[in-house]
Structure formats: structure tokens, C-alpha cells
Amino acid sequence: MKRFILSVCLVWSATLIFAQTEGSAFMKKLSALKDVSGVEQLESKMFPEKYLIWVRQNVDGDNADKGTFNQRVIVGYRGEDRPTVIVTEGYYADYALSPYYMEELCQLFNANMVFCEYRYFGPSTPEPCDWTYMTVRNSLRDLHHVNQTLRNVFKGKWISTGISKGGQTTMFYRAYYPEDMDVSVSYVAPLNKKVEDGRHETFLRKKVGTEEEREEVLDAQKHLMERKAAILPKWEEYCKEKGYSFRVPMADIYDFCVMEYSFALWQWGTPVSSIPDDDASDEIWLKHFIEVSSPDYFSLPNRYMPFFVQAAKELGYYGYDNKPFRKLCSVKHPKHYLRDVMLTEELSHLKFDKTLYKYTKRYLKKNDPKHIFIYGEIDPWSSSGVAGWLDCSRKQNMRVYVQPRGSHTARIGNMPENMRHEIIDRLIQWVDE
Numbered sequence: 008m009k010r011f012i013l014s015v016c017l018v019w020s021a022t023l024i025f026a027q028t029e030g031s032a033f034m035k036k037l038s039a040l041k042d043v044s045g046v047e048q049l050e051s052k053m054f055p056e057k058y059l060i061w062v063r064q065n066v067d068g069d070n071a072d073k074g075t076f077n078q079r080v081i082v083g084y085r086g087e088d089r090p091t092v093i094v095t096e097g098y099y100a101d102y103a104l105s106p107y108y109m110e111e112l113c114q115l116f117n118a119n120m121v122f123c124e125y126r127y128f129g130p131s132t133p134e135p136c137d138w139t140y141m142t143v144r145n146s147l148r149d150l151h152h153v154n155q156t157l158r159n160v161f162k163g164k165w166i167s168t169g170i171s172k173g174g175q176t177t178m179f180y181r182a183y184y185p186e187d188m189d190v191s192v193s194y195v196a197p198l199n200k201k202v203e204d205g206r207h208e209t210f211l212r213k214k215v216g217t218e219e220e221r222e223e224v225l226d227a228q229k230h231l232m233e234r235k236a237a238i239l240p241k242w243e244e245y246c247k248e249k250g251y252s253f254r255v256p257m258a259d260i261y262d263f264c265v266m267e268y269s270f271a272l273w274q275w276g277t278p279v280s281s282i283p284d285d286d287a288s289d290e291i292w293l294k295h296f297i298e299v300s301s302p303d304y305f306s307l308p309n310r311y312m313p314f315f316v317q318a319a320k321e322l323g324y325y326g327y328d329n330k331p332f333r334k335l336c337s338v339k340h341p342k343h344y345l346r347d348v349m350l351t352e353e354l355s356h357l358k359f360d361k362t363l364y365k366y367t368k369r370y371l372k373k374n375d376p377k378h379i380f381i382y383g384e385i386d387p388w389s390s391s392g393v394a395g396w397l398d399c400s401r402k403q404n405m406r407v408y409v410q411p412r413g414s415h416t417a418r419i420g421n422m423p424e425n426m427r428h429e430i431i432d433r434l435i436q437w438v439d440e
Contacts, residue, residue, distance in 0.1 A: 033160070034048065034058065041156065043061065046059070050106040051083065053106070053107060053113075055084060056084040058084070059104070062077065064076055064152060069148065074133065076126070077130070077131070080100075080123050080153060085119050086119070087162055087163075089118055089163050090166060091164070092116070092119065092166045093150065093154060094110055094123065094173065095123060095150060096123060096169065096173045097171060097172025097314070098128050098173075100124035112168050112419075119161055119163075121161075123149070125173075126141065126146050127313040141316055141317060142320070143317070144363075147176075150180050154184075167188045167190075168192040170194040171194070174193035177192070178193045178196050178371075178378075185376060189438070192379045194417065195417055197388045199325075200323060200361060201323050203323075203325060203345075204326070205326060206390040208325070208326055211269050212328060215273050216279070223279050225269070228332060232335035232336065238289050239258065241289065252307060253306060253307065254351075259337055263327070263344060263348060264300045264302055266327035266338075267304065270325065271299050274415045275416070276383070283295050316354060319345055320358070322363075323391075327341040375402045377437045379407075380394070381409075381410070381417055381418070383416065384409050384411050384413050
């Protein structure tokens with residue numbers, strides 16, 4: 008392993024020297040690629056060269072008659088023969104513009120980076136914004152087109168990776184375009200079977216953490232409901248100051264935030280010890296409540312509306328269980344909350360299609376791609392991940408790793424040492440084949 012790291016450093020140094028003398032030549036190659044409609048050089052402290060490029064995509068898959076749009080793609084360059092990591096981001100690409108941004112696998116393999124913003128997010132939104140074409144299959148066709156385009160300049164192994172919705176995208180991409188990638192790594196990627204999947208509520212009620220911790224979290228939710236009359240005016244004032252607006256009354260949104268509280272707390276690994284004492288002031292409870300379960304999640308307009316649309320159509324989501332404190336709620340039955348609270352009225356007609364779920368599950372069961380899945384043990388999204396049903400014991404390649412007490416922030420770098428080494432050794436073997 009030490010020899011591998013040393014060789015990476017030497018190659019990176021050589022690549023840096025080469026790039027400084029040949030950078031303009033590589034930029035010209037990018038500019039000359041078919042369907043690359045623009046190239047802009049970016050500052051980077053992590054790559055010898057970094058570019059923002061725009062890739063022309065069809066709005067509707069292979070059907071050019073519906074028009075085109077430009078997808079934002081960020082390219083980090085280290086050498087045309089180096090491995091290339093394609094980041095299947097599920098949302099916005101803004102943070103990858105930072106000069107200091109570095110993806111975990113790019114660092115591990117001294118690899119090029121191709122960071123793809125998801126369609127309908129930020130400037131990668133078709134005009135007009137017709138939600139009909141916001142489908143996973145169309146997003147995967149976007150990735151395939153980026154891959155086929157940039158293979159003209161990047162000749163090494165290709166690795167796909169993504170986190171959360173991006174991890175889902177890596178999983179779907181592998182299932183629908185199995186020959187595009189040599190290696191895939193999905194972080195904390197759920198595979199939901201319904202709009203309200205059902206497994207998350209059971210996980211939060213019976214499985215996450217210890218029994219004592221689950222009781223403490225439930226007690227906090229009950230306490231927030233019992234203090235609703237006292238906290239709600241200050242909470243409403245906070246929402247008005249922030250400019251939040253909602254489809255339903257604020258008292259109902261307060262309830263939804265209480266229901267969301269347990270999911271959000273465990274998802275991000277917020278310590279149960281951070282829950283205030285029962286006799287803490289209303290101000291302390293309000294601050295804690297907003298930090299864990301902010302009301303902007305339910306506010307409209309919402310910058311994550313493209314995701315909510317996909318959740319309603321194909322990706323699925325989770326439900327809420329308010330039975331333990333229903334008598335204190337103004338919301339008695341939270342079913343269909345995604346449709347009734349988080350989507351606009353114009354989008355509330357969307358119907359869920361299980362095709363994506365069925366196809367992907369069948370593919371993973373029947374095939375054995377070089378694909379690693381990483382989950383966090385206390386992350387509620389793990390309950391609808393592949394770990395619960397994907398048997399890798401008879402597979403040569405595919406592996407699932409669950410970080411003990413890990414949250415939605417589980418990564419290779421923060422896995423236990425034995426798991427980390429096992430994952431890295433497997434990845435090195437695949438890339439070196």
C-alpha cells in the first residue's frame with residue numbers, strides 16, 4: 008500500500024509538469040469534442056488543470072426532436088492515460104467549482120474527474136422546464152453521452168461514484184449502461200419501492216441505535232409537541248424572518264418538522280446527547296429543533312423541487328409515523344405528505360412507477376459488476392438500501408460495507424481500518440486489471 012501511494016505521488020508530480028507545458032493543448036482537445044458547447048478554465052489547488060465544460064444533451068433521451076439543453080460538467084485533468092472518476096451528482100454541481108474540491112476516489116487513484124450536474128438542477132435545466140422529461144432514464148442517457156464524448160480524451164479505466172441520490176444514480180447507471188464503467192462505488196444509496204417505502208419507519212421505531220437512544224429521541228419529539236403552544240409563535244416568527252412559505256398552515260408544518268426530526272437526527276449522526284434537558288428553556292429547544300429539523304425543508308418554492316418530482320415519479324421516499332404523539336398533532340394522518348406538502352399543486356397529480364426499482368433490483372441480483380456499496384449503520388436511508396437483500400456471498404466482485412454507527416456521511420476514508428483496507432485493496436485490484 009505504501010508503494011502504491013508513493014507511485015501515485017511520483018505520477019502526480021510528472022503529470023503536473025506535463026500539464027503545465029501542455030495545458031492549452033488539452034483545453035483545445037476539449038473544445039473540439041462533438042457536443043461540447045463551451046469550455047472555461049477554472050482555478051484549482053487540487054488538479055493541474057480544471058475546466059467547466061457544457062455538454063449539449065437531448066431533452067428527451069435519443070429523441071432530438073424535443074430540443075436540447077446544456078449540461079454543466081466540471082473536468083479535473085491529471086493525464087489522458089490516468090483513470091477517470093465520473094461523479095454522478097444527484098443535485099447541483101456548485102460545490103465542485105471550488106478550487107479546493109477533491110473527490111475521494113480521484114485522490115486515491117490520482118485520477119481525472121468528470122463531475123456531472125443532474126438535469127433540471129441549476130443551469131442544467133432545459134427551457135422550457137417540462138417535468139415530463141425529468142426521468143432517471145433520461146439522466147442516465149446524459150451520463151452515457153458524457154462518457155462517450157470524453158472517452159475521446161480520457162483513455163484509462165473509468166470509475167463511477169456518487170453520494171446519496173448521486174449514489175442511486177451510480178447504481179442505476181451501472182444497471183442500464185453496464186459496459187460504460189469498469190468500477191462503481193455507491194455511497195449511502197437507497198433503492199426505494201414506493202413513494203412512502205415503509206421500511207424507514209420500522210427502522211426508526213425498532214432498529215436504529217440502542218433502545219435507550221430511541222426512547223430519548225421519541226421523548227424529544229413528544230416534548231416538542233407538548234411545548235408546541237409555547238414554541239410555535241417563536242418558530243413562526245423565525246419562518247417569517249427567513250421568508251419561508253408553505254402549502255399548508257404553519258401549525259401543520261411544525262408537526263411535520265417534529266415527524267421529520269427523528270429521521271434527520273439519525274441521518275446526519277447528531278448525537279442523542281445533544282437533546283436538551285426537559286427543563287431547558289423554550290429558546291434552547293427552539294434552537295435545537297431548527298438545527299436538527301429546519302422548516303425550510305417544507306418551504307415552497309424549494310430548490311430541491313426536481314428531486315421531489317423524481318421521488319414522486321420513480322425514486323420513492325419515506326413515510327412518517329406519528330402514532331406515539333398523534334393526540335398532540337394537528338396533522339392526524341401524514342400519508343401523502345410528499346404530494347400534499349412538498350410538491351406544488353400543479354405537480355400533485357404525479358403517479359409512482361416501480362419499473363426502475365424492479366429493473367435495478369433484478370439486475371443486481373442476477374449480475375456481478377465490480378461495484379461497491381457503502382452505508383452507515385444508523386442512517387435511515389440504509390434501511391431501504393441494498394444491504395438488506397443483496398447476497399454477495401456467492402459473488403466474486405460486488406460487495407456491501409456497513410460502517411458501524413455510521414451515518415449518511417459514511418465514506419471510505421472514515422470506515423474502520425480493516426474495512427477501509429479491504430475496500431481500497433479491492434478497488435486497486437480492479438483498476439490495475
